[in-house]
Amino acid sequence: xxxxxxxxxxxxxxxxxxxGLADVISTTGKHVQAFAFYGxxxxxxxxxxxxxxxxxxxxxxxxxxxxxxxxxxxxxLVYTSDVTINHKDTTKYIITTHMTTDELIASQPxxxxxxxxxxxxxxxxxDTIGRPIPNTPMLGAFMKVSGMYDIEFFKESMQRILAKLxxxxxxxxxxxxxxxxxxxx
Amino acid sequence: xxxxxxxxxxxxxxxxNFAAAQAMRQCQIDVVAAYPITPSTPIVEGYAKFLADGxxxxxxxxxxxxxxxxxxxxxxxxxxxxxxxxxxxxGFALMVETLYQAxxxxxxxxxxxxxxxxxxxxxxxxxxxxxxxGRDSGWIQFDAYCPQDAYDLNFIAFxxxxxxxxxxPAMVHQDGFMTSHTAQGVHTMDDxxxxxxxxxxxxxxxxxxxEHPVTHGVQTExxxxxxxxxxxxxxxxxxxxxxxxxxxxxxxxxTGRRYNLVEKYDLDDADVAVVCMGTSVETAREVAKxxxxxxxxxxxxxxxxxxPFPFFQIQEALKDVKAIAAxxxxxxxxxxxxxxxxxxxxxxxxxxxxMLSGYVYGLGGRDLTKKHLTDLYTELQANVDAGKITxxxxxxxxxxxxxxxxx
Numbered sequence: 001x002x003x004x005x006x007x008x009x010x011x012x013x014x015x016x017x018x019x020g021l022a023d024v025i026s027t028t029g030k031h032v033q034a035f036a037f038y039g040x041x042x043x044x045x046x047x048x049x050x051x052x053x054x055x056x057x058x059x060x061x062x063x064x065x066x067x068x069x070x071x072x073x074x075x076x077l078v079y080t081s082d083v084t085i086n087h088k089d090t091t092k093y094i095i096t097t098h099m100t101t102d103e104l105i106a107s108q109p110x111x112x113x114x115x116x117x118x119x120x121x122x123x124x125x126x127d128t129i130g131r132p133i134p135n136t137p138m139l140g141a142f143m144k145v146s147g148m149y150d151i152e153f154f155k156e157s158m159q160r161i162l163a164k165l166x167x168x169x170x171x172x173x174x175x176x177x178x179x180x181x182x183x184x185x
Numbered sequence: 186x187x188x189x190x191x192x193x194x195x196x197x198x199x200x201x202n203f204a205a206a207q208a209m210r211q212c213q214i215d216v217v218a219a220y221p222i223t224p225s226t227p228i229v230e231g232y233a234k235f236l237a238d239g240x241x242x243x244x245x246x247x248x249x250x251x252x253x254x255x256x257x258x259x260x261x262x263x264x265x266x267x268x269x270x271x272x273x274x275x276g277f278a279l280m281v282e283t284l285y286q287a288x289x290x291x292x293x294x295x296x297x298x299x300x301x302x303x304x305x306x307x308x309x310x311x312x313x314x315x316x317x318x319g320r321d322s323g324w325i326q327f328d329a330y331c332p333q334d335a336y337d338l339n340f341i342a343f344x345x346x347x348x349x350x351x352x353x354p355a356m357v358h359q360d361g362f363m364t365s366h367t368a369q370g371v372h373t374m375d376d377x378x379x380x381x382x383x384x385x386x387x388x389x390x391x392x393x394x395x396e397h398p399v400t401h402g403v404q405t406e407x408x409x410x411x412x413x414x415x416x417x418x419x420x421x422x423x424x425x426x427x428x429x430x431x432x433x434x435x436x437x438x439x440t441g442r443r444y445n446l447v448e449k450y451d452l453d454d455a456d457v458a459v460v461c462m463g464t465s466v467e468t469a470r471e472v473a474k475x476x477x478x479x480x481x482x483x484x485x486x487x488x489x490x491x492x493p494f495p496f497f498q499i500q501e502a503l504k505d506v507k508a509i510a511a512x513x514x515x516x517x518x519x520x521x522x523x524x525x526x527x528x529x530x531x532x533x534x535x536x537x538x539x540m541l542s543g544y545v546y547g548l549g550g551r552d553l554t555k556k557h558l559t560d561l562y563t564e565l566q567a568n569v570d571a572g573k574i575t576x577x578x579x580x581x582x583x584x585x586x587x588x589x590x591x592x
Contacts, residue, residue, distance in 0.1 A: 019368045023198040026370050032198060035367035038309070059471040061331075061363050061464035063552040 003151040004168035007077045008048040009133075010042060014049040014073060016028050016133030024149070024157040025053050033058045046074075046081050048140075067091055070172075071142065073121055073134040082123040084124050087114075094141050094184065096134050101185060117145050119184035128176040129169065136162075141184035188242045189212075189361030191235075193373040201335040201364035204371050205271065205297045205357065206231025208339035215386065216265030218246035218257025220276060223300035223309045227336040228271035251276035255296075256282035263401045265391025269294065269342070270485065273361060276302035277315040281322065289417065290401050290419075293346035294337065294354040296324070300463065302359040302549040303350050310550025311361030313514040316491070317523055323417060325355035325425055326491040330466045331446075332369050334529075335359040337442060340374075343383045344432045350424050351491035352389060353417075360463040362550060369569040374440065382439055383405045399404040408453035413509050418534040423495050429490060448487035451477065455484030457565035458503060460524060461512035462488050465546075465553050481566045508540045508574075512582075514547040521579055521592060540574045542562045546582035557582050 004021075008014030015036045023031035036049035050065055052058050052134045066086050071094040072078055083093065094114045097104050101118045119141045121134030129136075136158065143154050155174050160171045191210070193466040199207065205228045209217070212334065217228035217236075217373055234240045246261075248254045251272050262268040270282060277298060287294050300316045319326065327342055335357065342355040359365055374382070390399045393546040433444045451469045452458060457476075459469045466487030476483035486502050488495070503509055503569065509532075513522035520526065525543035532539060547553045560581070568574050578588035 019198065019200075022368050026196060026198045027194075031370060033367060033369050034198070035362070038362065038366070058369065059467040060555065061360075061468045062554045063363075064554045064556075131553070 001131040002053040003065050003067045004051040006071045007081055007083050008047055008074045009074045010045050010047050011136030013133045017050050020106055020161045021051055022137055023161050031058050071138050073138050084110050090101045110180035117184050119180050124176050124179045129172045136178045137180035144181045144184050187237050188377045191240055196370045197373055198368050199332050199371045200366050200368045201332040202227035202357040203231055204336035205334040205339055209269055210235040210337050211376055212383050214269045216244045216271055218248050218254045219270045220251045220254045222273050222276035224365045225271040225273040228297050245487055251279040255280040258294045258336050258430045259287050262294050262463035264393050265388035267386040271297035273299045274303055274315050282323040293340045293348055293350040293352055296356045298356045298358045299361050300358055301364045308385050308549040310361050312548050316358050317515040320492055325353055327357045328462050328491055329359040330464055333371050336371050341380050341432045347429045351428050363464040370521050417565050425493050444489055446490050447498045448489050450485040452484035454504055456482040456507045458484040458486055458506045459510045460486045460577050469558055472555050474484050476562045483562050496531050500535055504537055506539055508568040510561055510565055511543045513545050542570050542574055543579045544582050551583050
């Protein structure tokens with residue numbers, strides 16, 4: 001079982017990202033689950049979304065999770081939420097920030113000794129898509145860190161999932177995914 | 186017919202709401218009268234979009250309340266059409282008056298209920314309070330544990346409800362957020378296969394058949410009221426199960442997916458068993474499996490059909506179990522709990538010496554964790570070992586503060 005927790009603000013696309021990732025993984029024959037805690041879901045409020053992936057049917061519906069990966073797609077949540085809650089020794093973190101990994105860890109001591117990767121998904125999304133929607137770049141970074149799928153296969157799959165959007169936006173997302181893949185450290 | 190077909194992949198990643206909306210599209214519903222409410226909103230929103238995009242030939246009626254939504258459904262069903270809607274929580278509560286009208290008038294409406302807590306305090310998350318509120322309303326109640334079930338049970342609900350020997354409305358329940366907003370793989374049917382399972386709507390006593398005028402919604406006082414209610418109850422008790430089982434059989438032939446009135450998991454040789462509904466059934470199965478690895482013979486009984494209540498099937502399923510936990514996800518407000526009471530009623534006249542304890546859990550969406558269930562099974566095993574119930578009869582799982590227990 002692979003488990004992922006997303007830290008996001010409502011409106012940044014964590015739910016869409018989690019469902020998109022689930023959709024891609026499902027096409028490879030694995031079982032998936034994607035869900036979120038909404039609360040009263042005000043735009044900008046901190047929220048979490050979740051993915052489970054397994055070779056077997058996923059029966060577990062508990063919301064409690066000790067994640068293998070933590071994605072943080074809003075830079076400030078590292079300071080205002082506990083992104084390390086319910087962690088394991090092996091939990092890997094991919095965090096959106098303009099800082100280097102060392103600078104980030106120095107600014108948030110809770111991350112010390114943890115396997116932390118950084119990438120500026122917000123800037124990448126601004127540059128490519130023209131809006132600070134950091135969900136698809138985070139998935140590009142995840143493909144690099146996890147080595148889950150070949151990036152070309154992943155981009156092809158995401159094109160199908162984003163098919164409802166205008167072609168220009170789809171193309172911009174592909175560039176964003178590739179940039180995050182290349183830039184995550 | 187003047188609508189487009191939709192290409193679906195064999196497995197789509199859908200949440201429970203979208204799965205239900207897709208099922209409603211494939212059933213080609215004539216009329217949906219709806220007043221959206223969280224967390225069920227995407228069901229009727231999805232149907233409305235399919236309609237607007239030309240995938241359904243039907244009518245979407247926007248109304249000013251859930252009372253009006255069900256009233257609109259009743260009117261359309263009496264006129265003679267395939268009718269469905271969706272609601273949750275407060276909306277369901279506002280519908281209650283009309284729910285009794287629908288069942289009393291023998292109108293085969295399908296209502297998707299995305300289970301949510303009832304205020305006060307206001308809460309949008311999932312528990313079974315609304316589902317429990319509907320249990321005396323004369324509707325058939327199906328319970329989904331995951332998005333796949335929410336999809337499949339919609340077809341089964343239409344097939345059973347519209348059968349001329351049944352003609353009773355049916356609810357398809359799914360857990361708010363835990364199913365309705367959780368995306369999982371759903372095995373789909375293509376449009377033709379799906380529609381063939383429910384078939385064309387066959388009207389009965391329809392008001393638009395002017396050659397055969399009928400009256401709906403009459404008044405009967407003490408001269409006839411009881412006979413109507415008794416016959417309605419008789420049909421619910423005697424005619425519905427065979428039709429549901431036939432629908433389950435046909436559905437298995439069509440899709441390979443098997444449903445049962447009660448869903449048994451590892452119960453044949455179980456010493457301890459949890460009885461529950463909704464997503465908890467699946468989580469409990471996973472924990473029961475882990476308990477077996479620790480040497481505790483654990484099983485799970487899930488209710489697939491809540492009304493009519495599968496009285497004898499439950500008796501049979503639990504006959505050799507030594508300790509049973511009834512898990513109620515609704516505050517009984519002054520009683521032991523619906524499932525506790527119903528199970529006690531089932532088991533009382535049998536030879537079982539099983540110990541029955543009740544648990545209230547998960548109100549307002551509070552998480553039921555695997556740890557909770559592990560502790561619960563361990564408690565049940567302790568009862569078996571001691572030969573008596575070692576805990577209070579009614580306990581609360583997962584509530585903060587001092588442990589609450591009554592009875």
